[in-house]
Amino acid sequence: MYDTIFAEQNQKPAVALVNEGFVHDARSAAAGKGMPGARFVPQTVPCECTVTNKIEAGVRAAMGDVIAALTMPLKPEEEAPAPRPTEATRGAVFSGDLSEVQRFFYKRGWTDGLPILPPTREAVDEMLSGTDLPPDHVVGKMIPRLGKATVEKIAINAVMAGALPTAMSLLIAGAEAVLDPQSSFGIFEVSTGSWAPFYVINGPIREQLRINGGTGALSPGDLANATIGRAMGLMVKNLGGARKGVEDMGVLGNPAKYAMVLAENEEASPWEPLHGDNCVTVSFPNSYVQIVPRGTDADGIVGTIKDRLGASWRQVTLLVCPSHAQTLADAGWTRERLVEHFQRLRPEVPSTGVGRLSGSESVSVVVAGGPGAWIGLVMGVGRWVSRPICLPKNWDQLVKRYRDHAPNYLRY
Amino acid sequence: MVATYDVLSPWAETDPMPLQGITPRVPELRGKRIGLYANYKRAASPIQDAVESELRARYGSEITITRFAQHGSSDIASSDEGPSFVEWLNKEVDTVIVAVGD
Numbered sequence: 122m123y124d125t126i127f128a129e130q131n132q133k134p135a136v137a138l139v140n141e142g143f144v145h146d147a148r149s150a151a152a153g154k155g156m157p158g159a160r161f162v163p164q165t166v167p168c169e170c171t172v173t174n175k176i177e178a179g180v181r182a183a184m185g186d187v188i189a190a191l192t193m194p195l196k197p198e199e200e201a202p203a204p205r206p207t208e209a210t211r212g213a214v215f216s217g218d219l220s221e222v223q224r225f226f227y228k229r230g231w232t233d234g235l236p237i238l239p240p241t242r243e244a245v246d247e248m249l250s251g252t253d254l255p256p257d258h259v260v261g262k263m264i265p266r267l268g269k270a271t272v273e274k275i276a277i278n279a280v281m282a283g284a285l286p287t288a289m290s291l292l293i294a295g296a297e298a299v300l301d302p303q304s305s306f307g308i309f310e311v312s313t314g315s316w317a318p319f320y321v322i323n324g325p326i327r328e329q330l331r332i333n334g335g336t337g338a339l340s341p342g343d344l345a346n347a348t349i350g351r352a353m354g355l356m357v358k359n360l361g362g363a364r365k366g367v368e369d370m371g372v373l374g375n376p377a378k379y380a381m382v383l384a385e386n387e388e389a390s391p392w393e394p395l396h397g398d399n400c401v402t403v404s405f406p407n408s409y410v411q412i413v414p415r416g417t418d419a420d421g422i423v424g425t426i427k428d429r430l431g432a433s434w435r436q437v438t439l440l441v442c443p444s445h446a447q448t449l450a451d452a453g454w455t456r457e458r459l460v461e462h463f464q465r466l467r468p469e470v471p472s473t474g475v476g477r478l479s480g481s482e483s484v485s486v487v488v489a490g491g492p493g494a495w496i497g498l499v500m501g502v503g504r505w506v507s508r509p510i511c512l513p514k515n516w517d518q519l520v521k522r523y524r525d526h527a528p529n530y531l532r533y
Numbered sequence: 534m535v536a537t538y539d540v541l542s543p544w545a546e547t548d549p550m551p552l553q554g555i556t557p558r559v560p561e562l563r564g565k566r567i568g569l570y571a572n573y574k575r576a577a578s579p580i581q582d583a584v585e586s587e588l589r590a591r592y593g594s595e596i597t598i599t600r601f602a603q604h605g606s607s608d609i610a611s612s613d614e615g616p617s618f619v620e621w622l623n624k625e626v627d628t629v630i631v632a633v634g635d
Binding site: 122123124125127128129130131132133134135136137138139140143153154155156157158159160166167168169170171173176177179180181184187188191192193194195199200201202203204208209210211212213214215216217218219222225226229231239240241242245262263266267268269270271274277278281305307308313355359360361362370 | 535536537538539540541542543544545546547548550551552553554555556557558559560561562567568570572574575576579580582583584586587588591603607608609610615618619622623626627628629630631632633634635
């Protein structure tokens with residue numbers, strides 16, 4: 122709808138043909154751009170259809186409405202739209218017991234479907250102790266609503282997710298990374314491709330927050346990994362306003378939208394880390410596959426990755442377990458050589474679609490995981506965007522305060 | 534006694550968006566220049582092929598049809614193609630049909 126609105130803003134009456142499943146999306150996009158009356162016609166041509174007779178049939182069925190949309194005089198509300206009431210965003214918006222809070226937040230569409238921790242004033246203030254930035258500092262405006270990602274709103278969503286205050290500086294850096302235009306977040310977040318943000322963390326903060334980069338790094342069970350990813354997801358939903366089926370049109374969805382966070386396993390890596398200091402790197406893959414190499418020698422590892430990448434990939438983060446990384450390093454492979462090797466194998470980027478979002482760099486290598494032989498291929502399109510994590514002055518005290526917040530497994 | 538929680542909203546504020554009405558319509562298509570715009574999605578241009586065919590079947594040579602296909606993959610207003618799109622609108626088009634392929 123944005124292109125339709127742009128035409129209208131250039132004084133050309135316009136109408137958009139949209140698939141009937143995108144009606145809510147079209148209406149939301151038009152309202153979001155301040156032109157709620159922008160006309161569109163639902164049609165039945167399937168998304169990205171390549172079947173000529175279906176395209177012709179769908180267009181034929183819609184043509185009467187298209188012509189009407191171009192010629193019928195304007196209604197008063199199309200000529201002069203009235204403002205709509207807006208949601209209250211400041212102060213306490215609800216009071217209730219835990220169950221009532223859950224129902225209220227869920228029905229508002231403010232959760233990811235899981236229970237949340239109530240963001241009371243006290244809880245949010247505690248979360249804000251994790252940053253020196255003032256609560257009203259605006260990190261950026263998040264697409265599609267252009268909602269202001271203030272430090273306080275980040276803290277509220279972080280509380281809901283169950284994050285600790287020590288995560289605040291990382292979450293702020295994560296928001297900055299996502300909001301960087303290079304990330305193409307604005308396209309990925311609403312795309313039918315269900316691209317999900319994937320965060321890789323480097324630096325001493327990994328150990329201080331206990332962000333897992335070893336065994337089961339991408340599995341549930343680590344508070345830091347789970348809540349950091351979850352908080353970012355809630356921020357995208359509640360600050361950006363991307364609602365499933367309205368703005369977020371992911372066809373199948375992606376479980377990684379709950380959380381996909383890991384620390385690089387720097388200590389077990391034979392190479393220099395992806396980044397030398399506290400840093401968060403985001404990309405937007407939509408598939409993750411794990412493979413076992415046909416041989417655990419360097420040729421077996423490299424060859425298996427090459428075969429699995431196949432002929433139609435655009436961007437890959439290779440998650441190399443420590444033992445394979447050591448094998449590769451012993452055989453003379455550096456991280457840079459691996460990147461160059463696989464980058465040379467990347468097929469030509471197509472001239473249409475999200476493939477155009479890919480940059481010249483298409484391969485990243487991250488050492489992660491525990492003992493074992495599995496390799497992870499995290500595949501998408503687009504670029505990696507990194508941001509340094511700026512710690513508050515009271516960092517050491519903060520880390521000490523929450524240090525013991527770690528599992529102590531029952532021994533049996 | 535059951536605990537009660539006074540909770541804050543996670544929903545972000547936005548700056549007020551100035552509202553705009555849409556442009557007055559053309560009274561009819563006969564005699565007009567109809568711009569067919571296709572975004573980058575692969576179904577968009579084939580949709581416009583079908584639109585063109587339908588328009589010709591209805592209006593024959595009484596209309597002028599002109600095409601613009603986006604090559605980038607973002608909002609055309611903020612892309613490098615924005616100026617050429619505007620130029621096309623200003624010089625070649627009375628009214629626009631937009632196909633987005635989705």
